[in-house]
Amino acid sequence: MYGGAGAQCRLILLVVLISLGVVTLLQSLQTTHSIHDIPLSIRGHKFGGAVGRKHGSAQAIRIKKVTALFGEPNYLYEGAIATHERHNALHGYQMQVLRQRIHASFLAKPAYLMSVLVEELNKPWDERMQWLAWVDPDTLVLNQQVPLELFVPPLEEEINLIATHDDNGYFNGGVFFLRVDTWSLEFLIQVLAVPLTDRKHHVSLNKDHAALEQIMESQRFRNRVTYQPRIWYNAFDSNKTYEGEAGGLMVHLLDLGGDKWARMDKYLGNVTSKVNPHELPLEQTPYEEQVQAFWKRMRDSRRILKEAREKEKGHDAIKESARRLRFALEFETDNEVVMRGAYDRLLNALYENK
């Protein structure tokens, strides 16, 4: 599958590297209102970091948000980005915004992400971002008090990409996390090399999502990809309802109900008013508990699968249950019910076959 893509891949890499130069140049010529304009002293570098992070090191995790906004001026999108900038200032995140149309098609998202990634990889280790968080310009921060580092994996987890699904089980690219390292670079190279004609078309009509998804799910890359519940930070507002919980971090305004702009206006009015009805201290949200339970399920599942590997020979029930849990661990980690069910089934199979 990857053999024939070599030459094309190199060509695309070249194009991307050239665009990287152009984008960097354009950005240096522009005066954008970004986190870089805010003095370091109030960016809260100390504040960000260990908040809500019970596991792993106490060191701050360096996160950069990446998004794209170009074309006709749109004050609602600008307002949405401003909610991110407040969030960034509070928690010490950087943010980079693509402001130019770099490609006529849908490649802009992975191409820009790749240029930011290459830029980061070119920095010394201690200055380099550890994670990039892609946020679509139609996402806005509802509850400023929830930090992004809450969602990144504990140290022992070898996960590079954290994504979410839509209701039909397709990848939704509104918000996702990508670790800064060479795996991620190889991943994006493969995404950009997906032949245009091969790109799956599905209901979301997002061809860039389809290309990302195709590589995410491929044999080579899927063991470092995981899925978290969408409502944590990519909660949709569909049919005029926010699907997240009280104190939810972000909302993603999809075009589903045809009422996107009015809804966005309402949210912006709310989150910029004196009393933001969505603001809630982290401790009063279910986040910490839910996220810890998520990583615990992953750990427990891996452990029991290891156990099953030693015992599954000649035991069809164990083999079948292990296969099911392995599948869930690859594609359905965002579904707590499925994960628990598959885990319990394997536990039973192991126990009954003793």
Ligand SMILES: *[C@@H]1O[C@H](CO)[C@@H](O)[C@H](O)[C@H]1NC(C)=O
């Ligand atoms: C949207 O809301 C309408 C009316 O409240 C309801 O009839 C319809 O089933 C909802 N659609 C979805 C997809 O939830």
Ligand SMILES: *[C@@H]1O[C@H](CO)[C@@H](O)[C@H](O)[C@H]1NC(C)=O
């Ligand atoms: C805005 O706030 C009002 C009052 O708290 C609430 O009823 C409404 O659902 C909120 N709407 C949005 C879109 O956030």
